[in-house]
Amino acid sequence: MQFFDFIGRYFILMSKVFSRPEKRKIYRSRIMFEMEALGLNSIGIAAIISVFMGAVVTLQMSINLESPFIPRYLIGYATRETMILEFSSTVVALILAGKVGSNIASEIGTMRITEQIDALEIMGVNSASYLILPKIVATVLFFPFLTILSILIGTAGGYLIAIFTGVMNPSDYVEGLMYSFKTFSIWYSLIKMAFYALLITSISGFYGYFAKGNSLEVGRSSTKAVVVSSVMILIFDLILTQLLLIA
Amino acid sequence: MIRTEHLFKSFDGRVVLNDISVEFDQGKTNLIIGQSGSGKTVLLKCLVGLHQIDSGSIYYDDTLFSALNFRELKQIRRDIGMIFQGGALLDSSTVEENVRLPLDLFTNQSAKEKRDRVDFCLDRVNLENANKLYPAELSGGMIKRVAIARAIVMNPKYLFCDEPNSGLDPMTSIVIDNLIKEITEEYSITTIINTHDMNSVLEIGEKIMYIHDGKKWWEGTKHDILHADNKELNEFVFASAMAKRAREVVDHGSARS
Numbered sequence: 001m002q003f004f005d006f007i008g009r010y011f012i013l014m015s016k017v018f019s020r021p022e023k024r025k026i027y028r029s030r031i032m033f034e035m036e037a038l039g040l041n042s043i044g045i046a047a048i049i050s051v052f053m054g055a056v057v058t059l060q061m062s063i064n065l066e067s068p069f070i071p072r073y074l075i076g077y078a079t080r081e082t083m084i085l086e087f088s089s090t091v092v093a094l095i096l097a098g099k100v101g102s103n104i105a106s107e108i109g110t111m112r113i114t115e116q117i118d119a120l121e122i123m124g125v126n127s128a129s130y131l132i133l134p135k136i137v138a139t140v141l142f143f144p145f146l147t148i149l150s151i152l153i154g155t156a157g158g159y160l161i162a163i164f165t166g167v168m169n170p171s172d173y174v175e176g177l178m179y180s181f182k183t184f185s186i187w188y189s190l191i192k193m194a195f196y197a198l199l200i201t202s203i204s205g206f207y208g209y210f211a212k213g214n215s216l217e218v219g220r221s222s223t224k225a226v227v228v229s230s231v232m233i234l235i236f237d238l239i240l241t242q243l244l245l246i247a
Numbered sequence: 248m249i250r251t252e253h254l255f256k257s258f259d260g261r262v263v264l265n266d267i268s269v270e271f272d273q274g275k276t277n278l279i280i281g282q283s284g285s286g287k288t289v290l291l292k293c294l295v296g297l298h299q300i301d302s303g304s305i306y307y308d309d310t311l312f313s314a315l316n317f318r319e320l321k322q323i324r325r326d327i328g329m330i331f332q333g334g335a336l337l338d339s340s341t342v343e344e345n346v347r348l349p350l351d352l353f354t355n356q357s358a359k360e361k362r363d364r365v366d367f368c369l370d371r372v373n374l375e376n377a378n379k380l381y382p383a384e385l386s387g388g389m390i391k392r393v394a395i396a397r398a399i400v401m402n403p404k405y406l407f408c409d410e411p412n413s414g415l416d417p418m419t420s421i422v423i424d425n426l427i428k429e430i431t432e433e434y435s436i437t438t439i440i441n442t443h444d445m446n447s448v449l450e451i452g453e454k455i456m457y458i459h460d461g462k463k464w465w466e467g468t469k470h471d472i473l474h475a476d477n478k479e480l481n482e483f484v485f486a487s488a489m490a491k492r493a494r495e496v497v498d499h500g501s502a503r504s
């Protein structure tokens with residue numbers, strides 16, 4: 001019952017969010033602002049986890065696939081595929097759900113309990129659209145860049161670990177990176193990420209927008225926002241993979 | 248003029264507003280007074296449509312406000328200014344941006360026209376040189392002033408104030424009260440103010456409604472409130488030492504003359 005109530009309220013809110021904006025110019029400047037706040041400011045964390053994950057994947061593969069029947073360059077190939085197919089979209093999105101999701105939910109939740117949202121409504125502003133739409137547009141446009149960045153940095157991380165530890169020959173690694181490259185994999189990754197951005201931002205916006213009570217409640221909403229967006233990311237990973245790669 | 252007829256509002260079966268019928272006059276400072284928890288904020292939020300009422304009607308002049316649809320509601324809200332209990336300024340915007348927001352969204356004024364209007368409103372509330380500050384950098388009194396400036400920037404016909412001077416020192420309170428009264432008279436606004444401050448009541452209470460337990464308990468002006476024949480109202484009014492003194496002075500004055 002609660003589940004259907006949740007779904008219903010979510011879609012009602014989204015129909016408010018996506019209704020015609022008041023003034024385009026205002027929205028454009030707010031989108032630019034959010035791109036910086038939610039996108040640019042997430043580059044650091046995306047880069048750090050990517051370089052480590054790329055390095056660890058390469059290290060694990062080289063240690064565990066020590067066999068004369070497996071060509072060494074496959075390690076580079078495996079690192080690339082892992083980054084592109086799952087890591088740079090899904091895992092990075094999970095991290096971003098924690099960072100950006102809690103940020104959005106607590107920001108909007110605080111605006112709710114300090115009556116800033118009421119104040120917007122009284123002015124005749126569509127508060128849902130004014131607050132949430134720029135964030136959705138900004139993240140849907142920007143997060144895919146984080147995916148590309150993560151792929152580049154992750155594969156570079158593998159290369160670096162190959163050089164520094166000598167677990168494998170760097171030129172084998174690079175050969176693997178080039179091996180059997182399919183452009184569609186990149187598209188698949190970017191599409192997934194754009195979708196995850198929509199999930200994270202809209203779900204977190206939802207929890208913030210309907211926060212009530214005091215700062216404790218805002219904290220709780222922001223935790224819920226992160227948990228629910230993370231679970232939805234995993235569910236949609238399955239669904240989108242089925243739709244894009246298998247079907 | 249704003250008028251309500253038989254207004255009811257409850258939360259989860261608990262009645263908060265019980266059959267409120269009242270009229271607030273244009274060009275006057277109309278006060279809603281009552282104890283904490285008596286339903287003042289809920290009444291104000293019902294009046295502006297932030298809470299859905301259970302039954303009854305609300306009129307803004309000749310418009311049946313409570314029957315407006317979403318679009319009409321948005322339209323009439325351009326004529327409404329509201330000052331919230333905590334100011335409710337947007338934290339991520341400067342003072343200037345806060346006051347300018349309605350102009351940005353709903354007018355096609357040039358940058359200069361907007362700047363002039365914002366400066367005029369900030370000037371009107373005696374707040375200069377604060378344009379670039381963020382709400383976190385303001386004192387409580389300054390926040391209230393910015394909130395007033397924002398509320399009047401679109402020349403509202405209706406102004407709602409939820410405890411405009413709670414948390415302010417008595418002197419600043421009087422300044423804010425008088426500011427609201429001046430603006431109300433100057434632009435002939437229908438102003439409704441929530442308060443439990445007896446200072447304000449005696450200063451600007453041109454029309455006062457006392458709300459008790461969600462019911463309209465008493466109605467009058469600052470001139471009759473000290474001599475009202477109403478037990479609950481008297482308890483409320485004379486809980487303040489200042490009001491007791493005021494009555495003594497008034498009684499002395501009338502005894503002498």
Ligand SMILES: Nc1ncnc2c1ncn2[C@@H]1O[C@H](COP(=O)(O)OP(=O)(O)OP(=O)(O)O)[C@@H](O)[C@H]1O
Nearest residue numbers: 258259263281282283284285286287288289290443
């Ligand atoms: N959103 C809500 N949900 C449920 N109950 C509410 C809600 N808002 C207010 N109430 C209840 O309505 C009653 C009146 O509250 P209201 O905020 O109007 O009081 P008030 O007169 O403004 O008090 P104060 O002077 O302290 O601001 C309170 O008992 C409160 O618990």
Ligand SMILES: [Mg+2]
Nearest residue numbers: 287288332409
């Ligand atoms: Mg209140």
